[in-house]
Structure formats: structure tokens, C-alpha cells
Amino acid sequence: MLIHLDLEASDPIYNQLKNQIIAGIAKGELVPGERLPSVRALAQDLGINLHTVNKAYQQLKQDGFILIHRQKGVVVQPDGFPEADEEYWQGLQKTLHPLIAEAVCRGIKREEFVDLCSEIFKEFEKQGGK
Structure with a gap:
């Protein structure tokens, strides 16, 4: 790597x-x-x-x-990775909230934002992620 x-x-x-x-x-x-x-x-x-x-x-x-x-x-970590618990989900929401707010202010539409997230997610799925 x-x-x-x-x-x-x-x-x-x-x-x-x-x-x-x-x-x-x-x-x-x-x-x-x-x-x-x-x-x-x-x-x-x-x-x-x-x-x-x-x-x-x-x-x-x-x-x-x-x-x-x-x-x-x-x-x-040989024993696997931690699952997404409530604390993780709260942190994820806290991280995404200002990103989405800025995207809205810059005129990015919901569909465009979701499409971008989907493309990035696919990058990890096709290369061996969970």
C-alpha cells in the first residue's frame, strides 16, 4: 500500500x-x-x-x-473490526452535518450529493471492502 x-x-x-x-x-x-x-x-x-x-x-x-x-x-486488527454502534452513528452524523450544510449553501442538490457518496462507496466495495 x-x-x-x-x-x-x-x-x-x-x-x-x-x-x-x-x-x-x-x-x-x-x-x-x-x-x-x-x-x-x-x-x-x-x-x-x-x-x-x-x-x-x-x-x-x-x-x-x-x-x-x-x-x-x-x-x-486480526479479530475483525468494530461494528458501527450508536456512538459511531452519532459521530458520522456530526461529521456529515456540516458537509451537507455547506453543499446546500453551494447549490449542490440532494441527488448530486447522494450520487457522489454512492460513487465513493463503490470504490471501496469493488476493491475488497466489507
């Missing part, structure tokens, strides 16, 4: 890294039990601070996508 970071983007680097790892899992590029590079190795490969990688890994661990073992290193 290739990781592409935009160092000029407003989105923090740790968030870009976290999102790309989750996308890699969703697309089937990273499979349960697969080892990921150590914090130090990934930071060196990407040319970023190791604290940035550590922050992304810690958030992925907290969200249930990876396990971090002192001896085994970092692995994609």
Missing part, C-alpha cells in the same frame, strides 16, 4: 495517515493480521516526525483498527 501525504494540506499529517490506513483496510490492501511498519520505520520512509506516526497509530488503536504489541509490533 502506497501512502501519499500532502504536506501543504490543511488536514493534519497524522489524520491523512490514519485515513489512508483505514482506506487501505477498506479496500483490502491491508488484511487482518498483517504487520505494519514500526513507528520509527514508517516515519523514516515518509520523511515525517515519528510523533506524527505515533499519533496516527494511537488513534487507529483506540478506534479498533490496529493492535500494538511490544514484541509483535503493529498489526491490522
